[in-house]
Amino acid sequence: MKFAASAALAAISLTACATTEQSAASTEVYDPFEGWNRGVYQFNEVVDKAAIEPAARAYRVATPGLFREGVRNVLTNLRQPVVFANTILQGNPDASGETFGRFLINTTVGVVGIFDVASTLGVSKHDEDFGQTLGVWGVDEGPFLMLPLMGPSNLRDAFGRGVDNAFDPLNYAEFDEPITDDEFRVTRAVVGAISTRERLIETIETLRDQPEPYIALRRTYTSQREAAIRNGEIEDDPYKDLPDFDDFDAFEEEESGPDQPQE
Numbered sequence: 001m002k003f004a005a006s007a008a009l010a011a012i013s014l015t016a017c018a019t020t021e022q023s024a025a026s027t028e029v030y031d032p033f034e035g036w037n038r039g040v041y042q043f044n045e046v047v048d049k050a051a052i053e054p055a056a057r058a059y060r061v062a063t064p065g066l067f068r069e070g071v072r073n074v075l076t077n078l079r080q081p082v083v084f085a086n087t088i089l090q091g092n093p094d095a096s097g098e099t100f101g102r103f104l105i106n107t108t109v110g111v112v113g114i115f116d117v118a119s120t121l122g123v124s125k126h127d128e129d130f131g132q133t134l135g136v137w138g139v140d141e142g143p144f145l146m147l148p149l150m151g152p153s154n155l156r157d158a159f160g161r162g163v164d165n166a167f168d169p170l171n172y173a174e175f176d177e178p179i180t181d182d183e184f185r186v187t188r189a190v191v192g193a194i195s196t197r198e199r200l201i202e203t204i205e206t207l208r209d210q211p212e213p214y215i216a217l218r219r220t221y222t223s224q225r226e227a228a229i230r231n232g233e234i235e236d237d238p239y240k241d242l243p244d245f246d247d248f249d250a251f252e253e254e255e256s257g258p259d260q261p262q263e
Helices: 019-026 034-062 065-078 080-089 093-108 130-136 155-167 181-199 201-208 213-229 246-255
Strands: 144-147 151-154
Touching (some): 034 144, 034 213, 065 093, 080 130, 130 155, 151 155, 151 213
8 A cells, every 4th residue: 555654555356366377467467576576565564564454443443434434535535636637638528527526516515525525416536647647648557566665556657656746736735833734744644544544454354365465466456557547448357346556546645745756
């Protein structure tokens, strides 16, 4: 997962797969740094089990479901300017209009995004990032990467997330008392990290139950990103129903400022 001072993990919900199928799938992803990537994956697992997972479980126990949903809604709403910029760059005016409308409705009527009024009104939700934009433009994904405390990526997506940070107006906002600029960004990152980790408790457990979690993660992340670039339209893909990895992108953007490189 991608969050401030947290482990990088990806969520998977898979039916049982034969080891031979996993080995075959592993050849489909360009992974010249596999030794490094596996080491980073194990490091992220250790950090997550020691710190992030316990915090996420405590958060689930201490807060009601409606509260957690409101937190997720606010975090999603804060990211809409980045989504809007990417829908424009992808040449998708319909998605741009819907994203702008969602942000306007949820920020006002939805009380800074606590309530997802736009969805109730039937306004479609989009989740675009610059990695997807580059993919739409035909840029190759490059080698698969696992980064410390940030999770699965590839060369194209790592560059894209850095650009997304530059798109985010909250990275340039200046706040007066009672909260400083740095305090706001750190709070946003930490809250987002714990919120997402809580939501993915069960699916990460499923990942850990796989015979080859690293290979399952690598294959699934790559398939999810290909689907995202094509707005989910991948024919005859047995992995099309797996959980979405877009949440991870959101937290990586929270974690660093516009001039701090990402994945």
